[in-house]
Amino acid sequence: MKDNMHRIGVVCLGDVDSTVPKVLAAHISGYLNLDASVLPPLYHPAYALNRQRLQYDAGVILKEMESTPFDGMDKVIGVLGVDLFVPIFTHVFGEARQGGKAALVSLSRLGEKTVGSMPMSSAVLERAAKITLHELCHLYNLSHCMDPNCLMHFSGDLNQLDQTPFSFCRYCAVFFRDAVGAGSAS
Numbered sequence: 001m002k003d004n005m006h007r008i009g010v011v012c013l014g015d016v017d018s019t020v021p022k023v024l025a026a027h028i029s030g031y032l033n034l035d036a037s038v039l040p041p042l043y044h045p046a047y048a049l050n051r052q053r054l055q056y057d058a059g060v061i062l063k064e065m066e067s068t069p070f071d072g073m074d075k076v077i078g079v080l081g082v083d084l085f086v087p088i089f090t091h092v093f094g095e096a097r098q099g100g101k102a103a104l105v106s107l108s109r110l111g112e113k114t115v116g117s118m119p120m121s122s123a124v125l126e127r128a129a130k131i132t133l134h135e136l137c138h139l140y141n142l143s144h145c146m147d148p149n150c151l152m153h154f155s156g157d158l159n160q161l162d163q164t165p166f167s168f169c170r171y172c173a174v175f176f177r178d179a180v181g182a183g184s185a186s
């Protein structure tokens with residue numbers, strides 16, 4: 001491994017099928033050429049449950065993750081089976097603070113019920129992987145892109161998400177390469 005290789009950790013929070021983090025890590029390595037590994041799971045984020053909405057507050061979980069030391073990791077992706085919200089949206093597929101250290105991905109609305117340890121369909125895994133790459137790029141300071149044929153295009157529903165490719169438009173590709181540093185892509 002090169003010294004300038006960015007290290008990405010994928011960590012489950014609570015009950016998530018163990019194939020999911022492996023698939024997400026493989027997509028991060030395969031599409032973004034970053035060094036991704038699966039970290040030991042964390043507890044279910046009971047502290048973030050909003051009792052009126054019966055959803056979990058993405059901002060609260062992100063804050064907790066940002067203050068957790070993940071040794072040697074440049075960025076960390078948290079994967080959850082529970083439904084996430086941020087105050088201005090009814091729900092979110094994922095959440096990241098621009099330039100932050102941690103991002104979240106929720107499996108809750110990606111298709112069939114993903115409760116417990118039910119095996120996940122390839123469609124759900126593909127959606128989760130797409131959200132993972134998109135949110136990870138926000139951590140590298142990429143913003144939303146107007147081009148619908150770009151990974152950084154905003155997806156508000158599953159239809160839009162399925163139309164979104166795994167690849168960047170040429171502008172975002174350059175932005176991403178600059179953000180991770182030219183050395184890590186070679």
Ligand SMILES: [Zn+2]
Pocket residue numbers: 134135138144154
């Ligand atoms: Zn986004």
Ligand SMILES: [Zn+2]
Pocket residue numbers: 145146147150151152153168169170171172173
């Ligand atoms: Zn773009």
